[in-house]
Amino acid sequence: MEGPSRVVVERVRPEIDCGAFAIKRLAGETLVVEADILVDGHDALSGEVLYRHVPEENWLSAPMKALGNDRWRGEFRATEPGQYEYTVQGWIDRFGTWRREMIRRVASEQDVHVECLSGANLIEDAASRAAGEDASKLRDLARMLRDQTDGGRGAGMALTEEVATLVQQYPDRRFAGRHAKPLRLVVDRERAGFSAWYEIFPRSCSSESGRHGTLRDCEARLPYIASMGFDVLYLPPVHPIGHTFRKGRNNETAAAAGDVGSPWAIGSEDGGHTSIHPDLGTMDDFKRLISKAKEYGLEIALDLAFQCSPDHPYVRQHPEWFRHRPDGTIQYAENPPKKYQDIFPLDFESPEWWELWQELKRVIVFWIDHGVAILRVDNPHTKALPFWEWVIAEIKQEHPEVLFLAEAFTRPRLMYRLAKLGFSQSYTYFTWRNTKEELTRYFRELTETEVREFLRPNLWPNTPDILPEFLQVGGRAAFMMRLVLAATLGANYGIYGPAFELCENAPREQGGEEYINSEKYELKRWDLSSAWSLKDFIARVNRIRRENPALHRDANLRFHETDNPAVICYSKATDDLSDIIIVICNLDAAHTQAGWVTLDLGALGLDATRTFQAHDLLGDGRYLWHGSHNYFELVPGSLPAHVMKVRKWVRTERDFDYYL
């Protein structure tokens, strides 16, 4: 029963599924909150955003402004990672109502004797909520207004903007109306929103052909990786690998002697999800890698693949965590008619589900305790959704710095659900979006709809599982194009290397996306000094990313028209327009493409009447552009894209004093 409260609040935004899920922001970012605040009749209103950093119980307040049509807006800054709550409340601004009406009364020369008394009462009420100098100021004013011995001077003063501001500092919120349910906000550290990932198989880091690489070998690779400008180094599972039904090279059903098996077939007599594969080294080596990486500005991301080889200790210790077939054997993974007998999925419907959840949480905590704060989750869409919602919330309550990347290549609603329930970043369909129309439509969905409130895209041109057709057929130019797109369309992106920088593009079979002789099943030695390597190009792109804050965000993406269907153009700018980047990318790996771009100058804060310099940070060309319509020409293999920084103040004769 609301009783005598007459103010109602509705349509608070942002909000995901009626507050079922938190929206996401980065530490230091501002959250803009809007709401409708309504009251019957014609009273003036005030509104505020209330927010708190959980578990803090006291609400902080940020004022809201009326936008017209009963819509209000306010904002607050979330400084620390963690969980926040926010809501909106509104109340009747009785002094504001009085003042607005009083101004009209005075203008029409009404007798305002009684109304002055009403005003005096309101000011006295405010005084009773104020203290110190403000309180006495307000009491004086109320007295003047009540006495009216000053020939109307009291009334005049009471109507000033200054007095209104003072009275409104001590509002009567007794009958405030508040939005039914506090909404949630999860604030992550900056790397959740801006990161460049590099994926590598440590066992292929050996300097000698045929020898199993180790974590120490991987350590030796750090300078190379850091020199390309990456900041997250993601390792496929580093755990012992099963023997039973081990897959051979090129995913052969039977492994030959010496075949190393897939790192995702986790668990053997040497241990499971909290052990290091003996051939990679020891837990000490792992800790050392973490700390060495840090010296190079690299953070290690581990793979979280919650599945077991038949040799995993869980299989003996907890057979109840697996599904059993009517013949008593444990159900292996399959997608009929394909069988994956080297993998036992965990059964999230097990009667012992609660023990299973606890154990999986223990695995995550184990690695956090060993210095890992980023987890790339393998196929989260094949594990129970409520489990993820629970475990991510549990972990982030203790460790708000931990980030989870969802490797879910599945149906859109399921990908969105995973993002909503708590994953910090998500793999996307970018991997298969190649044309201008595909890219534009998809990225508008990601950055212009409510999706941007809960899903942070992490763009991968390739992965160990996916060598997309565009890279297979487009040669080195295709790799350059896809890198530029990934690194500039997305604030978060990653590549699987060295396959990527060496432009590895041979599929196992025609029409497939698997690499031939994939590292997933064998040791590999890469020629990092190949003249073909894109490592310098990648380093340049990553440097441009770091130096330009416009590229550190996703929601600021804007597309611009080009008259050539094979060329895409988009921009990103900081809110204050101090950094503006325009990307023009050829999407045709075979031909030079030229044409005209039509910039939305308004979105870029550019003046149609002035020339500006478009400085291509990639090719270092500098172009004098004027107005919205400008020419481009992009050559695959040498200049597949422009990443242009707008430099506004090109001088003209009008800048000289004598011109004025």
Add this chain to the structure above:
Amino acid sequence: MEGPSRVVVERVRPEIDCGAFAIKRLAGETLVVEADILVDGHDALSGEVLYRHVPEENWLSAPMKALGNDRWRGEFRATEPGQYEYTVQGWIDRFGTWRREMIRRVASEQDVHVECLSGANLIEDAASRAAGEDASKLRDLARMLRDQTDGGRGAGMALTEEVATLVQQYPDRRFAGRHAKPLRLVVDRERAGFSAWYEIFPRSCSSESGRHGTLRDCEARLPYIASMGFDVLYLPPVHPIGHTFRKGRNNETAAAAGDVGSPWAIGSEDGGHTSIHPDLGTMDDFKRLISKAKEYGLEIALDLAFQCSPDHPYVRQHPEWFRHRPDGTIQYAENPPKKYQDIFPLDFESPEWWELWQELKRVIVFWIDHGVAILRVDNPHTKALPFWEWVIAEIKQEHPEVLFLAEAFTRPRLMYRLAKLGFSQSYTYFTWRNTKEELTRYFRELTETEVREFLRPNLWPNTPDILPEFLQVGGRAAFMMRLVLAATLGANYGIYGPAFELCENAPREQGGEEYINSEKYELKRWDLSSAWSLKDFIARVNRIRRENPALHRDANLRFHETDNPAVICYSKATDDLSDIIIVICNLDAAHTQAGWVTLDLGALGLDATRTFQAHDLLGDGRYLWHGSHNYFELVPGSLPAHVMKVRKWVRTERDFDYYL
């Protein structure tokens, strides 16, 4: 803690503000419900809409079908007025999953021995939930599948569609996932969705000039009103009128002797909101009017104006229900500098608010007990919103047949809030929407957005307060146009008569919308037999409405293009397309307008290759139209609009047998 349940349900639609408010339907209508049903992995799913007629506790179930992309749809029919709840649940269709995989296994000639046992177990589980013949059928099948002594015949049978359907009748819903919160649906009787209102001042129904009309006089007017085809007769307040500060003719501040005052200045020594004005007659006269009206197919709607004259009994009995000024007087209504000293608003912030709410509810119940089931609420937006939400819910719980029309001409969000919180119908901005662009934009908002789920528009071309400029300047043709628009754009509409049918168009002042010599302040005698009267035209329009079910709904409105900005075209059709009405209306009251319409034939289910007959039910013209592009010519004053019924099967030579 969801535990081992893996299915989640989200985005259930329709839904208003996260289920804070009910959506609306009419008795007998079908509610189509959609939702996303998601599960990790690749299991097959089933889903159902659950619904119940409050206070019934048991849920009824309607099956859902997958639409693709994880979206599901189901529907149920709400037969009775009252409140319903609905929600969606989904569960894993284990047999469906087994069957789909089994078909692929068989196709690739795998050994399916163990899988047959799995299937047999699933069928036995279903048998344990079944009874009678189904149970034994299922048990037989499970046995055949388990034994496999029939050379695979059991396996073959288990894969048939028929068996799948049988097993799915006995699903295992133990781990079903359900939408968090049941949503609400309010079902109203048919008149809530289709009604033609006529507003009249009973005191002007006298047959002798100068004599105060009575309810008996109003009774004598019923045949006239019924002959025009209306079904709701709405009376301004029939209560005693205050004397203090009574307004004179044309809203003069001081009343002259004999001035009758405004019916909205309610209350005198003769009583308040539950009394009849002595000059109108007695309570018995009122009851008699209700029953006589019913004989003519007319239902009486009363005005609910919760405000008081200074002479209202409440003022003496309950001074605490009013706001007091610092000088001890009661605060009258005002919109500075305007003062309405004849009106005291009720104070919904009174400490005695609960007693006030109870009393106002008592007033409503009083009139319901006297046979009134439709209430037109005067200015609900100037009374506390939580009060309306409470009182409408309270009333409808006991009396689901009662309808409330919100007369709120205010800001859009407030109008929508009133509709959401429970009003059955709402006045709209139609009154001021005249151009094609204005009408199209507004009616698309009302009928194509979520607004259609909670707001039922009631369109009024005029009211005693509003003589719109278009009617002031457009003459008789303007009245015809606005009538056709109101009656066909809206399933609910109304006019204030006889001012409307007599084309009364003189404003009190230039630039204002008040009628001169308004009935609000004086007795009036109307010449109903005037040759100018639109009564026959109105009767024809109302007959067309009754006879064509396409015009009984709002959400089926579709606009079609015309090449003439002064002409609007739209259609309404029943779901089965058995009744299709196309309206083409001239919006220019001064000139004949002609041009071409481009019909969206797909929306109308029409064949572009066949001629159809467009039968103008208004002018009785019959036009042979072909394809989407057709000519029209509309003459203000004689044929301002077409209201065309599509008659599809115009014969051609192709209909003769010999043509084949």
